[in-house]
Amino acid sequence: MPPVPRTRLEGWSDVPIKLPSFRPRRDAYPPDLWTKCPSCGEMLFNKQLDKVLRVCPSCGHHFRLSAAARLDLVLDHGSFAERDGGLESEDPLGFVDQKGYPDRIAAAQLATGMRDAAVWGTGLVDGRPVAICVMDFGFMGGSMGAVVGEKVTRATEHALAERIPLIVVSASGGARMQEGTLSLMQLAKTVSALERLRAAGVPFVSILTDPTTGGVFASYAVLGDVNIAEPNALIGFAGARVSAGTIAQELPPGFQRSEFLYEHGFLDLVVHRSALRDEVVGLLRYLVARPQPVVEVIEGEPLALPNFRPFSFLTNLAERVLPPESAPAAPPNGNGAGPGTPPTPTPSTSGPRESSTSPPAEEAPRG
Numbered sequence: 001m002p003p004v005p006r007t008r009l010e011g012w013s014d015v016p017i018k019l020p021s022f023r024p025r026r027d028a029y030p031p032d033l034w035t036k037c038p039s040c041g042e043m044l045f046n047k048q049l050d051k052v053l054r055v056c057p058s059c060g061h062h063f064r065l066s067a068a069a070r071l072d073l074v075l076d077h078g079s080f081a082e083r084d085g086g087l088e089s090e091d092p093l094g095f096v097d098q099k100g101y102p103d104r105i106a107a108a109q110l111a112t113g114m115r116d117a118a119v120w121g122t123g124l125v126d127g128r129p130v131a132i133c134v135m136d137f138g139f140m141g142g143s144m145g146a147v148v149g150e151k152v153t154r155a156t157e158h159a160l161a162e163r164i165p166l167i168v169v170s171a172s173g174g175a176r177m178q179e180g181t182l183s184l185m186q187l188a189k190t191v192s193a194l195e196r197l198r199a200a201g202v203p204f205v206s207i208l209t210d211p212t213t214g215g216v217f218a219s220y221a222v223l224g225d226v227n228i229a230e231p232n233a234l235i236g237f238a239g240a241r242v243s244a245g246t247i248a249q250e251l252p253p254g255f256q257r258s259e260f261l262y263e264h265g266f267l268d269l270v271v272h273r274s275a276l277r278d279e280v281v282g283l284l285r286y287l288v289a290r291p292q293p294v295v296e297v298i299e300g301e302p303l304a305l306p307n308f309r310p311f312s313f314l315t316n317l318a319e320r321v322l323p324p325e326s327a328p329a330a331p332p333n334g335n336g337a338g339p340g341t342p343p344t345p346t347p348s349t350s351g352p353r354e355s356s357t358s359p360p361a362e363e364a365p366r367g
């Protein structure tokens with residue numbers, strides 16, 4: 001029998017072998033307790049992170065906030081009163097991708113406890129009443145469907161009716177594809193409501209958070225009287241690669257970040273989250289709704305109609321250009337005009353048009 005090869009070193013055989021203990025790896029922390037900062041890699045204790053408004057204490061990375069946390073941050077404590085909380089998306093297109101749209105909504109509702117990606121209501125900022133609409137990126141990427149558009153619009157209309165400032169906090173990837181054209185229609189709807197607000201001189205403060213892109217960026221998010229962004233928020237219309245491809249040019253690094261947009265005049269302020277409420281309080285001290293103008297009623301002038309009215313404009317034009325219709329079809333008078341209506345003198349601007357007193361035979365073919 002051949003000798004058994006020695007596997008242990010001479011003299012070490014009695015030393016007990018101590019195996020290293022295998023502790024769980026650092027990235028295996030339970031997610032409900034810890035969050036890893038995507039910017040600096042630091043592991044952050046969630047409870048601690050909530051206390052510092054979800055801003056990384058070591059690098060200043062701003063994590064996304066839920067709508068509820070945002071309302072707590074901006075408004076006076078306990079002053080928020082939600083409106084239209086029951087609005088819910090339908091599935092007008094019967095849209096199915098990997099899942100049906102109703103299933104996606106149900107899953108998002110379960111995950112966030114919200115009905116849709118925005119909440120609106122009234123509240124107080126340092127004692128001043130405001131109308132506020134806040135988006136939550138956690139609900140289907142904060143996408144704007146009919147419900148989000150409706151809530152922004154209703155918040156705007158309420159601000160207009162009550163003449164109180166409007167605050168909209170955006171966090172969105174853009175329009176909701178599952179609602180197709182209906183979600184694109186929200187762009188026009190929200191913008192037209194905001195235009196009425198602007199014309200009435202009621203202030204609108206827009207707060208852009210990470211991310212504010214697509215249809216939300218292309219509509220209400222950048223229409224504020226003051227546009228405030230959080231640091232390093234992604235703000236833009238299309239993705240960086242699409243933008244670069246569209247104009248076939250290299251784009252500078254960080255061209256869709258708050259700081260770049262601020263330096264180029266697209267934003268008014270970039271504010272750290274810890275200073276956001278104070279900034280809004282300060283702004284609302286200056287931005288007050290213009291007192292409602294006293295409308296002077298002029299006799300015979302229809303009230304509140306814009307100067308340019310397409311239909312009356314066309315009617316006027318037709319009256320000037322076309323011959324009077326009554327001319328060939330009014331033989332009893334012989335004059336081409338009805339009783340009591342003398343023929344109107346031809347305006348000098350009508351050019352080569354025949355006067356209304358000319359024989360009907362000449363005018364008939366032209367009419």
Ligand SMILES: [Zn+2]
Nearest residue numbers: 037040056059
């Ligand atoms: Zn960090």
